[in-house]
Amino acid sequence: MHRYKSQRTQASFGLHGHQVVSMRDSLQAYMTLDQSAPGDAYGSGAIINDFEQEIALELGKQLANFFPSGTMAQQVALRIACDNRDIATVAYHPLCHLQIHEQQGLKHLHRIDSVLLGEPNRLFSLQDLQNVEAVAAVLFELPQREIGGQLPTWDELQKMCDWCRQRGIHSHLDGARLFEILPYYKKTAAQVCALFDSVYISFYKGFGGVSGAILAGDRGFMDSAKLWKRRQGGDIFQLYPYIVSAQYNYRLRRDKMPVYWKNALSLAEQFNQIPGISTVPKKPVSNMFHVYFTVDSQLLEASLIEVLEKYDLALLPASRCDRDNRKYFEFWVGDQFSAVDPEIVAQAMCFLAAALKRGAAI
Amino acid sequence: MHRYKSQRTQASFGLHGHQVVSMRDSLQAYMTLDQSAPGDAYGSGAIINDFEQEIALELGKQLANFFPSGTMAQQVALRIACDNRDIATVAYHPLCHLQIHEQQGLKHLHRIDSVLLGEPNRLFSLQDLQNVEAVAAVLFELPQREIGGQLPTWDELQKMCDWCRQRGIHSHLDGARLFEILPYYKKTAAQVCALFDSVYISFYKGFGGVSGAILAGDRGFMDSAKLWKRRQGGDIFQLYPYIVSAQYNYRLRRDKMPVYWKNALSLAEQFNQIPGISTVPKKPVSNMFHVYFTVDSQLLEASLIEVLEKYDLALLPASRCDRDNRKYFEFWVGDQFSAVDPEIVAQAMCFLAAALKRGAAI
Numbered sequence: 032m033h034r035y036k037s038q039r040t041q042a043s044f045g046l047h048g049h050q051v052v053s054m055r056d057s058l059q060a061y062m063t064l065d066q067s068a069p070g071d072a073y074g075s076g077a078i079i080n081d082f083e084q085e086i087a088l089e090l091g092k093q094l095a096n097f098f099p100s101g102t103m104a105q106q107v108a109l110r111i112a113c114d115n116r117d118i119a120t121v122a123y124h125p126l127c128h129l130q131i132h133e134q135q136g137l138k139h140l141h142r143i144d145s146v147l148l149g150e151p152n153r154l155f156s157l158q159d160l161q162n163v164e165a166v167a168a169v170l171f172e173l174p175q176r177e178i179g180g181q182l183p184t185w186d187e188l189q190k191m192c193d194w195c196r197q198r199g200i201h202s203h204l205d206g207a208r209l210f211e212i213l214p215y216y217k218k219t220a221a222q223v224c225a226l227f228d229s230v231y232i233s234f235y236k237g238f239g240g241v242s243g244a245i246l247a248g249d250r251g252f253m254d255s256a257k258l259w260k261r262r263q264g265g266d267i268f269q270l271y272p273y274i275v276s277a278q279y280n281y282r283l284r285r286d287k288m289p290v291y292w293k294n295a296l297s298l299a300e301q302f303n304q305i306p307g308i309s310t311v312p313k314k315p316v317s318n319m320f321h322v323y324f325t326v327d328s329q330l331l332e333a334s335l336i337e338v339l340e341k342y343d344l345a346l347l348p349a350s351r352c353d354r355d356n357r358k359y360f361e362f363w364v365g366d367q368f369s370a371v372d373p374e375i376v377a378q379a380m381c382f383l384a385a386a387l388k389r390g391a392a393i
Numbered sequence: 394m395h396r397y398k399s400q401r402t403q404a405s406f407g408l409h410g411h412q413v414v415s416m417r418d419s420l421q422a423y424m425t426l427d428q429s430a431p432g433d434a435y436g437s438g439a440i441i442n443d444f445e446q447e448i449a450l451e452l453g454k455q456l457a458n459f460f461p462s463g464t465m466a467q468q469v470a471l472r473i474a475c476d477n478r479d480i481a482t483v484a485y486h487p488l489c490h491l492q493i494h495e496q497q498g499l500k501h502l503h504r505i506d507s508v509l510l511g512e513p514n515r516l517f518s519l520q521d522l523q524n525v526e527a528v529a530a531v532l533f534e535l536p537q538r539e540i541g542g543q544l545p546t547w548d549e550l551q552k553m554c555d556w557c558r559q560r561g562i563h564s565h566l567d568g569a570r571l572f573e574i575l576p577y578y579k580k581t582a583a584q585v586c587a588l589f590d591s592v593y594i595s596f597y598k599g600f601g602g603v604s605g606a607i608l609a610g611d612r613g614f615m616d617s618a619k620l621w622k623r624r625q626g627g628d629i630f631q632l633y634p635y636i637v638s639a640q641y642n643y644r645l646r647r648d649k650m651p652v653y654w655k656n657a658l659s660l661a662e663q664f665n666q667i668p669g670i671s672t673v674p675k676k677p678v679s680n681m682f683h684v685y686f687t688v689d690s691q692l693l694e695a696s697l698i699e700v701l702e703k704y705d706l707a708l709l710p711a712s713r714c715d716r717d718n719r720k721y722f723e724f725w726v727g728d729q730f731s732a733v734d735p736e737i738v739a740q741a742m743c744f745l746a747a748a749l750k751r752g753a754a755i
Contacts (some may be wrong), residue, residue, distance in 0.1 A: 053429045054440065054633050058420055067415045070603070078416065103626025136624030140502050151692045228544050235630050262498030263625055264465025268597055268604045271416050272634030362466070 032350040032358065035332045046298065046376065049239040049365035060279035062247050070271040074257065078271050082278050083245070090230055091221030092247035096256055097274055101207055102133050104231045104246040107168070107259040107383050110141045111252055112168035112201035112228075122146040122163050123170040124155055126177035126354070129203065131319040143259070152356055154181050168201035171227070174212055177353075179311035180319035180363075182186075185216055192226040202226065207244075208234035211363075212319040214289040232377040234277035237318060238284050239365060242376065243273030284366075291318035291364040296363065301377070305384040307391070310362075322347060322360040326387050333353055334386035342379045344371065394720065397694045401707040409710040411510050411601040411727035419439065419603055422641035436619065440633050445567055445607070452592055453583030454609035458618055459550065459636055461627050463569055464495050464633040466593045466608040467532070469621040472503045473614060474563035474590075475528035484508040484525050485532035488539035488716070490567065502625075503596035514714055516543050530563035531588070539715075541673035541684040542681035542725075544663050547578055551583040562719055564588065569595035569606075573679040573725075576651040590614070596639035599653065599680060600646050601727060605635030611678040647727075653726040655681035660726065663739070667746040669753075672724075684709060688749050690720055704741045706733065 071079040081095055087095035098104040105128070109121050121137075123129060126145040130136050137143045146163055149155030154175055157337070163169075174180035183191070190228060195202040204227040209220060224230045229248035234240035246256055260266050263322070295315040302308050307326035324331055338346055349359045401407070433441040441459055449457035460466040467490070471483050483499075485491060487509040499505045507615055508525055511517030516537055525531075533553070536542035542701050545553070557564040566589040571582060576587060586592045596602035608618055617741035622628050657677040661728035664670050685691055709722045 051431070054426055054432050054637060055428055055430070057432075058423055061417050061420055064416055066417055068417070069413070070416050070419075098626075100626040102623070102627050102628070106626060133626075134620050139624055142504075225518070241634060242632075258496055261464070262496045262501055264460075264462040264468060264498070265626065266464070267462050270604075272419075272603060272638075276634075305701050309596045370688075372505060376749075 032332050035335050035339075036349040038336055038339055039347075039349065040337050041307050042345040043343045044375075045327070045345040045348075045367045046183050046364075046370050046371060047345070047362055048367055050367055050370075052239075057276055060275045062278060064275065065137060067125050070269045073266055073268060076271075078274055082274050085278075086232070086245045087247055089220050090224045090232070092224060092230065093249045094245040094253035096247050096253055096260065097270055098231075098244045098246055098260060098306065099267055099270060099273065100242070101128070101205075101231055101244040102136065103260070104244045104264045105129060105203070105205060106133075106137055106141060107256050107263065108135060108229045108231065108248070109143060109168050109170065109248060109279070110259060111255045112203065113141070114255075116167040116201070117198070118165055118167040120144045120146060120166045121168040121170060122160070122166045124148055124175055125151040127172050128176075128207075131177070132198070134225060143160040144162065154178070154183050156183070157187060157194060160191055160194055166200060168203055169195050170205055171202045172205035172207075173223070174208055174317045174319065176208070176319070178210075179321035180208070180315065180317045182212060182215065182313050183315045185218070189226060189337055193384050195383070196346075197262060201228045203228065206230045208236050208317060208319070210285055210288050211237045211319065214292045215316040234273070234281060237288065237363070238280045238363065240272055240279070240280040241276040243270070243277045272339045276352075287366075288318065290369070294368045295320060295364040296377075298362075298368070301380045305380065305387065307387060318362070318365070319363040322362055323357065325361075326391060328358055328388060330390040334383055334390060337386050338379050338383050341382060342375060344379050345373065346379060346383060397701075398711040399709065400698055400701055401709075404552050404707040405446075405705045406700050406733050407707040407710075407729045408726075408733060409707070409724055412480070412729055412730055413498060414601075419638055422637045425641060426637065432631045433636070435628055435630060438633075439716040442634055444636050447640075448594070450609045451492055451582050451607055451723050452586045452594070452609045454586060454592065456615035456621065457607050457609040458615055459632055459639075460606045460608055460622060461629055461632060461635065463490070463567075463593055463595050464498065465604040465622070465625050465627045466581070466606045467565070467567060467627065468495075468499055468503060469592045469618050470593065470608055470610070471499060471505060471530050471532065471564050472482060472621060473617045474565065475503070475505055476737075477615075478529040478549045478561070480527055480529040481533060482506045482508060482528045483530040484510050484522070484528045486510055486534055486537060487513040488537070489532060490538075490569075491532070491533050493539070507565070509573070516540070516545050518545070519556060521548060521557055522553055528562060530565055531557050532565045533587070534567035534569075536570055536679045536681065538570070538681070540571070541683035542573075542677065542679045543674050544577065544678045545588065546586070551588060563590045565590065565616065566592040568592045570598050570679060572647060572650050573599045573653065573681065576677040579581055582640075595633070596643060599725070600639070602642040603635055603638040605639045622656060649728075650680065652731070656680070656730045657682060657724075657726045660724075660730070660738075663742045667709070667742065667747045667749065669749060681723070684722040685719065690751065692749060696745055698737045698753060699748050700741050700745050703744060704737060706741050706742060708735065708745065733739065
């Protein structure tokens, strides 16, 4: 898939994600500011405090704190939960961010062990939780990104959070893509967050900001979070470049999430109509899904390149490998999709199906 | 000093630091970029890698890595030194940044203990080092900020670094203000850094960038540093807002450091001529010094406000308290000083001296 990976970036149109922005494009956000508006300084100043308040209100939490990264925000959340309970173990999904993308920072920095809930290729359930003993916290990732962005039913989610609450176990939400799932659950952010003791949200992902994260929770918890943010090197002199971008893009895209989801449903349906291609989940529950294939990898690559050349359109992002070494595509819908004529998408999909059929017959 | 603190920000002129910039002023740096230049992504991309190479070369180290904060960069450096030696103790000055500004992150996150070298109110010496047993690393802060930016002699510094090297002790340089001391030592950055196994430099402080830091060292050390940067939550999706600013301001101000120092010498001399006011050190060895006073605090405040009103000039920044609860001013010279007519400065200093004398006589 190396040829497709490099050629796809040359296409004028794509379906995946947002338009790629240059560094200078990010200046749009600054243009919305007052000419003389000052930056933040070590967590103080209107630019940071106003935004933290705006998000705390939206999430229905007492306080929110802007972090440079989700990695840091979540480690801090789990550390506080562990310290408060004097238990150095937490439970989470086998493919959550902390387990596979952070070089085991939680263990090496905070000396917190983890219990893996359920199996890698599915969501964990109330039953999986019930097998767990003596953990300080359970981390829920909604949607579960590494399995295509799947979600438990609202009923199951409530039961799992209730189970935690009854046992004094801290429930933390990895809500990096929280706003992306609200249309499916038909809930407000505050309604989802009410199930959890703490929540982290991200401002790149669906919002398309430069970087940055918010951690929110009650006052006592967030007082500790500020302390740990400083300890971990996240109380940066000025965070405003991330906040300016986060605020701008949050306001720009928050209400587009239902459209992203609708487009993801439509696109997944079209992929699933092509023999040898299928999506996980079959019906997306957010703007994201994974695309798997049983057709020959080289044939698929050649066919995607044919589509590129004929329609100037990249149907898929670059491929990646899952834990079983199977190639797949992680797809999420953002603004790019809407810039392409749906008729062209339909034609390109038909063309792809025909190219795969033709190739398979040889 | 509350009245002075709030009124000084209204003055058209000041002597301390750089001009205060608004968030939108920081866009100047972006205007030097190509219109379509892409950002970084998790440590990759020209914007980050080219700058890291530029700084590695300048510091004479094999590799450099951009960190969101110095707090993180230095904790990581000391952690690697400790892990490599299987010793969880480091030595540093009683008033270094790790000891007083990081909520004991090194201890709480990395479980590294510290030995405090010498006394808070002076530099540590070779003799202080010689009393130390079994440490993995010694952190040198040049200049020692909390005592007015003092420096050991070059000869003493060499001897201390030699002492470390002979014992296999990692020598780390807190070079947050490294470029500010080069004129005094009459050395290049690489000549100073050659004494140390690793070095951190900051891009705000004298350079006046938004935020951000570089950690540099040899290849093996820096490979570990990248791993720890990820673990600690510093491998941020995009660091470019800090890097664009760092690069712009580094190039803008690197060669101004001799002028800042010269101006600091001149200004300190003028302060020291006023009875009841003195600087630490008496003759600055960088662009920084502390201003102490034996005159009555309220009289000094009233006199500074008189200067404000007469000359539209803030002679000093806001005051702070040292460890012994003595009020002082931390002064550093940046671009602001050069914008004020030296004749006006001299007049204002005379006026201050006269106001203090008049007040003391009442």
